[in-house]
Amino acid sequence: MQIRKAVAKDFKTIKALSRKYDFERNRDWKGVMKAKDNEMFVLVEDKRIVGFTGLVRNDWNETLQVLDIFVEPGLRKQGAGRKMVEFLKKRAHAMNKYRCLIAEAPALDGTDRFYRKCGFRRCGYNDRYYSNTNPMDIAVWMSYDLR
Numbered sequence: 083m084q085i086r087k088a089v090a091k092d093f094k095t096i097k098a099l100s101r102k103y104d105f106e107r108n109r110d111w112k113g114v115m116k117a118k119d120n121e122m123f124v125l126v127e128d129k130r131i132v133g134f135t136g137l138v139r140n141d142w143n144e145t146l147q148v149l150d151i152f153v154e155p156g157l158r159k160q161g162a163g164r165k166m167v168e169f170l171k172k173r174a175h176a177m178n179k180y181r182c183l184i185a186e187a188p189a190l191d192g193t194d195r196f197y198r199k200c201g202f203r204r205c206g207y208n209d210r211y212y213s214n215t216n217p218m219d220i221a222v223w224m225s226y227d228l229r
């Protein structure tokens with residue numbers, strides 16, 4: 083599997099994956115990809131996009147936020163998610179101007195544990211974040227220090 087920077091035409095595939103797997107299906111993916119402080123990356127297997135992730139640059143507080151991370155269900159628990167996080171960490175270090183990488187994780191499905199396995203620590207939570215979809219879930223904020 084390879085990771086590469088997303089290009090404009092990848093928008094359709096990302097949107098299709100989002101719809102197919104009901105992952106943030108109402109997100110404005112085109113807007114997300116075009117925003118000046120965002121960059122997105124796709125995970126490719128045999129020329130097929132099977133996952134995506136991204137970064138948001140918050141220059142005002144010198145943080146980078148993980149802009150979603152998604153792996154096709156059939157390919158999970160085989161190291162693809164970790165591969166993307168390691169890619170983001172490397173890219174974040176190379177930028178050399180940010181303090182930490184921050185990720186938001188739905189607690190109910192154990193995504194916070196995934197980030198912990200990738201070297202992040204818990205730094206907060208928001209119990210109103212997902213209220214529109216699943217009122218039982220909370221967003222756990224995870225962080226990884228870059229310096």
Ligand SMILES: CC(C)(COP(=O)(O)OP(=O)(O)OC[C@H]1O[C@@H](n2cnc3c(N)ncnc32)[C@H](O)[C@@H]1OP(=O)(O)O)[C@@H](O)C(=O)NCCC(=O)NCCS
Nearest residue numbers: 150151152153158159160161162163164191192195196199
């Ligand atoms: C979160 C996600 C990207 C993880 O991808 P993945 O390819 O399954 O992750 P990996 O195989 O690289 O897992 C790395 C480690 O985390 C663990 N892990 C992964 N998902 C986990 C989960 N839901 N709960 C607990 N542990 C988990 C793995 O077991 C592995 O542990 P190990 O090193 O002891 O073997 C994937 O589950 C996904 O796409 N989820 C839906 C989208 C989502 O909710 N994204 C987060 C919010 S934006």
